[in-house]
Amino acid sequence: MDIVTSVRDLRERLQREPDNVFVPTMGNLHAGHIQLMRLAKHRAACTVVSIFVNRIQFGPKEDFERYPRTLQADADMMKEVGVDVVFAPSESEIYPEPQTFLVEPSDLQHILEGAFRPGHFRGVATVVLKLFNMVAPHTAIFGKKDYQQYVVLRDMVKQLALPVEIIPAETVRAEDGLALSSRNAYLSAAERSEAPRLYRVLCEVREALIAGRRDYAKLESRALAELGGKWVPDYVAIRRRTDLQRPSVDDRDLVVLGAAKLGRPRLIDNVEVTL
Secondary structure, eight states, rough: OOOEEEEEHHHHHHTOOOOOEEEEOOOOOHHHHHHHHHHTTOOOOOEEEHHHHHHHSSSTSSSSSTTTHHHHHHHHHHHHHTTTTTEEOOHHOOOOOOOOOOOOGGGGSSSSSHSSSTTOOOOOOOOHHHHHHHHOOSEEEEEESSSHHHHHHHHHHHTTTTEEEEEEOOOOOTTSSSSOOOOGOOOOOOHHHHTOOOOOOOHHHHHHHTTTOOOOOHHHHHHHHHOTTTEEEEEEEEEEEOOOOOOOTTTOEEEEEEEESSOOEEEEEEEEEEE
């Protein structure tokens, strides 16, 4: 496994690897990330993983400064899974000058996560486009836990005619259902016991939809109430999978998304529904 830190060295290393698949990450890896890398290993001769905490996707009151940087532990995990190239650039390598050219996603960036994290998807789309230009993969793999991110990046690739296939990967969960996330490390022991409730509430909405309920607003309100007093919910929303817009009663491919704070951490999750 080669660890490179400059764009120049990355491009030189990948000149002899025309068949590569890419997994972008912010590091502090867990089993969910490793599953993405295992999927990548089956799709190309060369697996490339980036480790970069992207300042421009964090809001002013978010956790950029304290986001865990664990490169050595991450490298040990990636070596074990068989990653070929790790790109671990500094901030000045990705942004050698102020980033005045930005990728502006559609109005999708302003709903759900975007309503609570203004500018987040602009920052995500901008850094991913830059990474695509540096790595030049034929395929990139993103986890479905960040469902709205996946949709934004899928649409960016399509509309900008990028030669990259976006592959969504299923969310990896702990035995009690909690979606794996680097931010789970912020949970206290009591909060960790409570955290799977978000997934259970979303599953209850899914079961109600499968049973024939179509009163979407009432289902969302009930789900928010069921989270209880320990949570500070941002939203529970039933949306079309294709574009994350509000569904009609005739739509059949849906996703139930939720976000809420539990103590310091903010957890997000989702479950797909096919009717």
